[in-house]
Amino acid sequence: MKAFSCRICDSPLFFENSTCVTCGAVLAYSCPEHDIVPLEEDGTYVDADDVRWYRCANLELSDCTWLTDVEGGQCFSCDLTRTRPNDADAKGLSQFGVAEAAKRRLVVELDARGLPIVGREEDPEGGLCFDLLSSVAENVVIGHDNGVITIDLAEGDDAHRAKVQAQLDEPYRTMLGHFRHEVGHYYEGVLVGDGPLRADYRALFGDESVDYQEQIDRHYAEGPPQDWAESYISTYATMHPFEDFAETFAHWMHISETIDSARAQALVTVDPDAFSLFADLVNGVWVPLSVALNQINRAMGRDDLYPFVIAPPVLDKLEFVAALTRPHAAASQPPASGANLAL
Incomplete structure (x- = not known):
């Protein structure tokens, strides 16, 4: 992540800042400029091309600080979310912002590296989207399926995540780590595919055609090799x-x-x-x-x-x-x- 600073007073900023704690400027993130920009008194931003930008509609819902050029609309990152908790799920909604913050950072990271992000509207069969689901009333399995990444919002709760980490004897477990892992599945299909790189892939990682469920059962029954x-x-x-x-x-x-x-x-x-x-x-x-x-x-x-x-x-x-x-x-x-x- 690049180092950000306030354009008004030059104080250092974090990527998540919506206000400069030094000068009080109201801030938002501009995707085209890859920077945090100050807003005018009406809460909008006008760029060098005289295009007016508006705060994402999900500012209150998920603390989204990004801009969109559609008044009342969602930003690009929020558009990638296909499913979120319903308005009656107070606990799920309280965890929703943690997941969205991690996803926004992921999107910026992928964009900075020039990796293509194709949404579901452009590619309904294999485009990228996120189901950010609440496990308050149902079991949620974190995973990836043909571009659809499912995240259990409970992972945004530190106590829950630490408990699962201890149960699975994992040295590291974070919400951002889940996003990076699951999007790795997506990019295997995008970047490796079924072309000539598949042979090199198999030489390093093994034959991916082996039965996945059998390997899962083996792993949890026997554990990893010594x-x-x-x-x-x-x-x-x-x-x-x-x-x-x-x-x-x-x-x-x-x-x-x-x-x-x-x-x-x-x-x-x-x-x-x-x-x-x-x-x-x-x-x-x-x-x-x-x-x-x-x-x-x-x-x-x-x-x-x-x-x-x-x-x-x-x-x-x-x-x-x-x-x-x-x-x-x-x-x-x-x-x-x-x-x-x-x-």
């Missing part, structure tokens, strides 16, 4: 090649976004684009940075920020994922109206 850490980033990645790819994609995003954020805050001075291989970036920048961040977390009495060890086979998998995204490195602009079009 030597799993020699070839996988997590125990969950051992379940099936689909999950191994999605976990690797998520870690590619974890690493890339954290390095970029560290550079934006002047904690890292090297330009990530100077590395032709992602593996070199991991070894040269990420490993020392993550060790330092883990030490800082421990100094605050917190768990490690990045509690993972990257074995050589995992590094090869990360390189494969990074290489998939390189043709999309030149990011295109998001749609001005927030319509479901490719970013």
Whole structure:
């Protein structure tokens, strides 16, 4: 995430800020400008082309700070949400904003890397959309199905998420992590598909045609192989090649976004684009940075920020994922109206 500052007083801002705490300016996020902009007294923003922009209709519902050029309309990120809790589900709605905040960050990250986001209106059969469901009255299974990503809003509750994390003996579990993992499934289909890259995929991750349900049953009955850490980033990645790819994609995003954020805050001075291989970036920048961040977390009495060890086979998998995204490195602009079009 880039470093933001207030255009009025130059004070530093967080991506989620709707008000500058220093000067009081009312703020919103502009997708075309990739920046946080100050609003006029009527709550609108006029860009350099004299286009008037309005706050997203979901400002009160989910704390959405994005702009749309349709008065009373939704922004691009909110348009990607297909299902949300009903108005009578107070608990689900209280958790909804956490999920939407993570999704907005995900959309910005994907856009910054030039990855295409095609909504359901443009591609009704395989376009990307999100079902953000409340598990208050029903069981919700987090997952991906042909472009539809389902998220359990209960994961926005820290106590619930920590409980599940302990039950599954996971070193890391966050709402943003869920989004990055599930969108990894989506991009496997988009970037790998059934073309020539599938053979390279299988050489690294295995044969994805093996029965998925059987592999799930095996995983939960027997657990991961004893030597799993020699070839996988997590125990969950051992379940099936689909999950191994999605976990690797998520870690590619974890690493890339954290390095970029560290550079934006002047904690890292090297330009990530100077590395032709992602593996070199991991070894040269990420490993020392993550060790330092883990030490800082421990100094605050917190768990490690990045509690993972990257074995050589995992590094090869990360390189494969990074290489998939390189043709999309030149990011295109998001749609001005927030319509479901490719970013």
